[in-house]
Amino acid sequence: MAAQNQPDWDNLAEKFDLWLPHIAPVGEALLASLVVNPGDKILDVASGTGEPALTLARRNPHAKITGTDAASGMVRAAQNKVKTERLENIDFTATPAEQLQFEDASFDIVLCRFGLMLFEDPQQGLKEMYRVLKPGGQLALAVWSTAENMTTMYWAYEVFKNRLSEEDQPALAKVTSLGAAGALEDLLDQAGFTEFNIQRNSFDYQFQTFEEYWDIIEASDIMKQQFDALPEGERDNVRDEVARFARDFQGENGLRIPHEYILAYGTKQL
Numbered sequence: 555m556a557a558q559n560q561p562d563w564d565n566l567a568e569k570f571d572l573w574l575p576h577i578a579p580v581g582e583a584l585l586a587s588l589v590v591n592p593g594d595k596i597l598d599v600a601s602g603t604g605e606p607a608l609t610l611a612r613r614n615p616h617a618k619i620t621g622t623d624a625a626s627g628m629v630r631a632a633q634n635k636v637k638t639e640r641l642e643n644i645d646f647t648a649t650p651a652e653q654l655q656f657e658d659a660s661f662d663i664v665l666c667r668f669g670l671m672l673f674e675d676p677q678q679g680l681k682e683m684y685r686v687l688k689p690g691g692q693l694a695l696a697v698w699s700t701a702e703n704m705t706t707m708y709w710a711y712e713v714f715k716n717r718l719s720e721e722d723q724p725a726l727a728k729v730t731s732l733g734a735a736g737a738l739e740d741l742l743d744q745a746g747f748t749e750f751n752i753q754r755n756s757f758d759y760q761f762q763t764f765e766e767y768w769d770i771i772e773a774s775d776i777m778k779q780q781f782d783a784l785p786e787g788e789r790d791n792v793r794d795e796v797a798r799f800a801r802d803f804q805g806e807n808g809l810r811i812p813h814e815y816i817l818a819y820g821t822k823q824l
């Protein structure tokens with residue numbers, strides 16, 4: 555049963571891969587914030603269909619990487635990639651972030667891209683990351699910024715706000731729930747992290763045309779819950795309204811849509 559306030563990750567697993575090239579810059583920034591040593595044990599929490607853990611595994615054959623995600627469909631998709639590529643230093647398991655099945659202080663590095671803000675209990679998830687990290691170990695996280703600065707999410711809020719009932723709105727609100735100034739810092743403090751850096755970074759979703767963007771929105775099922783809840787005949791109106799927003803971002807290089815995220819990285823105190 556899918557959580558009401560999230561996309562149905564189990565059922566959209568492979569389709570999520572359509573987004574991977576578009577969020578790759580965030581994975582690169584996360585990995586650039588880490589120092590990986592041979593033999594390191596690394597945990598990617600809410601690892602989805604496997605990124606950025608798989609990239610880490612390819613680049614660091616002497617590190618031992620584990621990915622965990624609450625949705626078994628996502629885990630299966632990630633595990634299929636491990637088999638196809640015959641990677642021997644990585645595996646994936648289905649575990650909710652709030653109850654990690656690992657010993658205290660068992661990882662040198664813990665990372666999480668675009669997972670934390672979606673957890674049912676982000677505070678408990680972050681406490682678990684702290685618990686399984688060795689003293690002196692490194693943490694790197696990425697969460698989305700506010701809706702105003704996550705442009706396509708702003709479009710979604712605008713087009714759905716007068717068309718959907720209250721109960722179909724939380725799925726959108728959750729995505730940007732840690733974007734406000736200080737929200738992530740507070741969570742990190744409460745989980746026990748005292749030494750961390752926070753950066754607000756921006757990158758562009760890049761498409762040639764609006765149609766290319768909209769094809770991915772539809773094909774990935776990322777907003778299926780919202781589309782299914784729309785009144786009869788409204789889907790085309792929603793598309794047209796989003797297309798009008800997108801016009802401001804269309805230039806001679808194609809469609810360039812800026813998105814801000816927050817990168818947090820640091821160490822667990824010795």
Ligand SMILES: C[S@@+](CC[C@H](N)C(=O)[O-])C[C@H]1O[C@@H](n2cnc3c(N)ncnc32)[C@H](O)[C@@H]1O
Nearest residue numbers: 563600601602623624625628650651667669673
């Ligand atoms: C936006 S996807 C990101 C996946 C991957 N980290 C990436 O960047 O490609 C969010 C993921 O968080 C997972 N997730 C949501 N709530 C979770 C929880 N409480 N515990 C573990 N994973 C969770 C979902 O199943 C989904 O795979």
